[in-house]
Amino acid sequence: MSNTEKIGANAPEFSKLLIIGAGMSGISTAAYYKRRYGDDDYVIYERQKKLGGTWWMNNYPGGATLLYSFSFYPKYDWSKFFASQPELLEYVNDTAVKLGITSRIRFSTDVEACEWIEEAKRWRVHLRRRRVDKPWALDEPTQEEDAQLEEADRWVHECLVLISCVGALREPKDCNIPGHGNFQGTLFHSARWDHRVDLRGKDVIVVGNGCSAAQIVPTITPITKSTTQFMRSAQWIIPRPSPPLFDDNTAFAKYRRYILCWIPGLNLSLRLWAFMVNEAVFLMFRKTKFGNYLRAAKEKELLEYMRAGCPEKYYDLVLPKYPLGCKRRVLNDGYLSNLHRDNMLLTNDPISHIEENAVVTASGKKYHADVIVMCDGYKPGLSAIPFRLTGKNGQTLEEHFEALGGVGAYKTCAFNGFPNFFVTCGPNSVTGHTSLLIASEVVTDLAMKVAKPVFKGQAEEVEVTRKAEMEYRKFIDDGHKQTVWQTNFCTSWYMDKHGRNTSLYPYSQTHMVLDCMFYSQKDWNIRYTPKALCRSRMVKIACLSILLGLAFQGMRQPKGYFGELWGRALRSLSSVSQILTQCASSVLSQGALFVRGLAGSRAN
Incomplete structure (x- = not known):
């Protein structure tokens, strides 16, 4: 690569900036660096064969999301208010091509470990080329494939600044249902969808009832012989918001794209409306008198909505009995009406084991299965840093967390003892009510400002102080005590094994934007040249x-x-x-x- 130095055959490659992950956060980080410094001395390493990250891997039927758009390269001509996965992925690719980022990406490359070299004031990144040739394979290489790696398939890259842009939900859970290895049909996770499988006329089992399942089930049921969905707990299902302009039944629906592109300020107004609506939702998650009132009123409204939408026989299964906000809300796009179909069955009978062609429940019932789709979530832990990270004095990130009493970070992106390192989807960066992309961009902007002396050659390292990190962790924990998430009757993937919420940001998105925009120089140790x-x-x-x-x-x-x-x-x-x-x-x-x-x- 033109701006990546390599001296000698065995010498490590070098660039000022190394970005891990070519999803939306990785593309955003590269764009911010190019815009702020006008420099192409960076490289992006992506483990998959194409860019897109979460929105390339989660290509299951029915996948869609609220209008994601980069602030620096907005898209105005969305076909729907909730963009489909293919349309969103096309937008991400178009952004990378137009901004000249694609040429800086190296695909099919795993990051094995990163270590801080104190003498050189650099990060040394150990890389491995992946040799997974199956077009649908997204998992780790097998031991046989790993053994076939040659010396040329492993190399080292050094950089001044290292930024991890790995997604928060990266590795799906492994299937641990007894007997799954004996299943003669096809079994896969929704985040690893096998597009070779034709579901038409098949008996399909869907395990889980979260957001992914709520999109998959109504999409596949019209073509399957039967769809049986196994669930554990009810979800709060809310209607998808849709402004009049995005209603396909309106007279001007076919002119939507032209209207959004050519009426000044309309697109921005729609985005502002969506942002403000989502920000208002956060008030319901607060354990204040006003928040309790809003939550109770919304719960009453949603219970009526869900009763009107689903069959009466499923009331006991579908209607939740815990406060709104404890778990991630599920947007309804035909899910409730799909429960009325004759070939659709919803049950909470726990699965006991899997046989060659059936799923057997605790009550002894057997459900014939040709295909099993796991929609049971992702592996716990800090998936945004899936590699071994070693900072100053040989301390790993796991040891750092253990010393400080659990997972946490300064402003969700930096750790004491790990200079010149940032993470865009770090601890408590996820929002329970709005777009993660906003959080990712403001964190990226903070990293670019803090690391400016290093990029300009004025400093060797920038490192957040231990005091600042500890104070910010306490600030996050105190904030969670005032939310509905931190209650005894709320259980979700938000919580770690110690009962701490290490996933969600306990304040509004506006607060996070301002918090990252205005930071204290005293929070950082800067070693100037x-x-x-x-x-x-x-x-x-x-x-x-x-x-x-x-x-x-x-x-x-x-x-x-x-x-x-x-x-x-x-x-x-x-x-x-x-x-x-x-x-x-x-x-x-x-x-x-x-x-x-x-x-x-x-x-x-």
């Missing part, structure tokens, strides 16, 4: 000399002299600008001569 320190001291000395000179000159002038002087200056701002420019130029030139002279004297 000797050259930058010398330059800074020279500028300070020069400024102080100018002030002392002006003060001494003023004492020698008659009374009222400075009043007249400043009056003239205010009447001619351009003259003041020219004077300051000349003074700065003179100071810098004299300083340069001083340094050269000092260097010459040392040489002699």
Whole structure:
């Protein structure tokens, strides 16, 4: 790659910035770096064969999301208010191509480990080329494939700044149902959808009833012989919001894209409306008097909505008995009406085991199965950093978390002892009510501002202080105590094994934007280079000399002299600008001569 250095056959490659992951966060990070520094000295390593991250892997039928759009490259001509997975993926690819990012991505590459090299003030990243040739395979290589890796398939890349843009939901849970290995049909996870399988006329079992299942079930049921969905607990199902402009039944639906593109401010107004609606939802998650009132009113409204939408025989299964917000809400796009179909069955009878062609429940019932789709979520833990990360003094990130009492980060993106390292989907970065992309962008902007001295060659490292990280972790924990998530009757993947919420941000999205926008310099230890320190001291000395000179000159002038002087200056701002420019130029030139002279004297 043109801007990636490689010296010698066995020497590690080098770039200023290394980005892990080519999903939406990775593309956003590259775009922010290019825009802020006008530099292409970066590389993105992506483990899959194509970019897109979560929205490339989750390509199951019915996949859709609320209008995602980069702030720096907005899309105006969405076909629907909830964009489908193919349309969203096309937008991400188009963004990467138009901004010249695609050429900087290396696909089919796994990051095995990252270690901080104190002597060089760099990160050393150990990489492995993946050799998974199956077009549908997204999992880890087998031991046989791993053993076939040659020396050329493993290499090292060093960088000044390392940013992990790995998604928060990366690795799906393994199927641990007894007997699944004996199943003669096809079994796969919704996040690893096998598109070779034709579901038409098949008996399909869907395990789980979260967001993915709510999109998959109504999409596949019209073509299957039967769809049986196994669930554990009820979900709060809410209607999908849709502005009139996105209603396909309106007269101007076919002109939607032209209207959004050519009416000034309309697209921005729609986005602002969606943002404000979602921000208002957060008030219901607060354990305040007002929040409790809003939550109770919304729960009553949603229970009526769900009763009206689903068959009465499923009331006991579908209607939740826990507070709204404890778990991730499920958007309804035909799911409730799909429960009325004759070939659709919903049950909470626990699965006992799997046989060759059937699923057997705890009650002894057998359900014939040709295909089993697992929609039971993802592996717990900090999946945004799936590699071994070793910081200062040989301390790993796991050891860092253990020393501080659990998973956490400063402003969700930085850790003490791990300089020049940031994560865009770190602890508590997920929002329970709005788009994760907003959080990812504001965190990326913070990283770019904090790391500026390193990118400019003025500093060797930037590292958040231990005190700042501890205080911020406490700030997050205190915030969760005021939310419905942190209650005894709420159980979800948000919580870790110690009962701490390490996934969600306990404040509004607006709060997070402002929190990252305005940060304290005292929270960071910045180790400047000797050259930058010398330059800074020279500028300070020069400024102080100018002030002392002006003060001494003023004492020698008659009374009222400075009043007249400043009056003239205010009447001619351009003259003041020219004077300051000349003074700065003179100071810098004299300083340069001083340094050269000092260097010459040392040489002699």
